[in-house]
Amino acid sequence: MSGTMRAVVLDGPGPAEALDIRERPIPVPMPGQVLIRVRAFGLNRSELHTRLGLAEGVTFPRVPGIEAVGEVADAPGGEFRTGQKVVTLMGGMGRVFDGGYAGYTCVPAGQVIAFESGLPWSTIGAIPEMLQTAHGSLTVGLDTKPGQSLLIRGGTSSVGMAAAILAKRRGLTVLGSTRDESKRQALAAIGVDHVLIDDGGLAAAVRRFFPDGVDAALELVGTPTLPDTLQATRMHGVVCFTGMLSNQWIVPDFYPIDYIPRGVRLTAYTGGAADLPPAVLQEFLDAVSDGTAVAPIGKVYTLDDIVQAHTDMEENRVSGKLVVTT
Structure with a gap:
């Protein structure tokens, strides 16, 4: 051509x-x-x-x-x-x-x-990219199961909203954060169970709903909020570092024993086209088409x-x- x-x-x-x-x-x-x-x-x-x-x-x-x-x-x-x-x-x-x-x-x-x-x-x-990242984070990164609780840090980002939609379809209880009170309704509209206003410290607010901490947490903001996200997660729970909305992704002088709470598991996710199964893409497109997903x-x-x-x-x-x- x-x-x-x-x-x-x-x-x-x-x-x-x-x-x-x-x-x-x-x-x-x-x-x-x-x-x-x-x-x-x-x-x-x-x-x-x-x-x-x-x-x-x-x-x-x-x-x-x-x-x-x-x-x-x-x-x-x-x-x-x-x-x-x-x-x-x-x-x-x-x-x-x-x-x-x-x-x-x-x-x-x-x-x-x-x-x-x-x-x-x-x-x-x-x-495509939104679905691939959200799907991969929930499966490869967090290995989520129905009935679990999930915190999405950076909930009004495209990946955060996609992850919330997928998580609700999988039967999870979802907590989503935003720094902007005016964006609260955007999260409620897609089925987020608990909308949290992020002032930099969410762990205490999360533990009011789940005293032991959430089962899983998706970190989309980056390294500035990662320590607090780890503190919001229960022992043997999993935090997946996927996003960097803050444009910060390096932890200086990383000392794992001091940085990661006892028993909390920290993973990360990145992927490409091979990590988006065609069946997952088609199923989501069909769900959007028939109105069962957005x-x-x-x-x-x-x-x-x-x-x-x-x-x-x-x-x-x-x-x-x-x-x-x-």
Whole structure:
């Protein structure tokens, strides 16, 4: 396929205004790659880290974007048929090769997942990375079971809201935190059982509901709140470090015996396309379609609004997932 496309290009770290929309050649896929006509993509903190110069292994100039949804435009190896609806995520997208902030993206076939759905692209675009991270955190990171209690620290983030939705569908009691009183209703609306206003110290509030501490906790804020999250968790409970909304992920002078409460287990989660089973993606899309689940979308933008979208993400103005349609 020849021609040009619109793409967001980042020449180097900088403010939101450094995201520049340009005309670029449509990529040409090689065997083993898939060219996707991008219909929508979600925004992620990973892309904010790239723009701020905090991400490792990034080369510039670069089209950001660690996920995208759309239709197969070409698959020389025959892995997918032209026109098939697919999602792609991770695998170096937006860091070591150009990502989803464009009209087309060219990615390895191994990180492409096919699906069927009549949902709008703006809804589908919210789901891949958010669902993969939430599902992986609850299964690989926390090994949650029905009937358990779960604290989600950073509850109004897209992953936090997705995790709450999945956890309720799995039969857990969910506590979700937010620093903003005005976002309380957003958590209640998706079924969070106990909404906590986070002033930096939640352990005491958590233990008013669960005196021994919660069974599991999902840390999405980062290292500033991790010690308190550990204190909110019962002996033999599990804390999974997944997110870094604070942009802080290093614990200086880490001394485990002093840092981790006795008997509390600390894990971490990160994953990619291989960690999102196609059946899990399809089941969630079907559930959203039939109204038994919701995709927690905060706001939808067009590609021309990319600077505003990044600014909103950086300043935490919106609850839920930010989506851009192309």
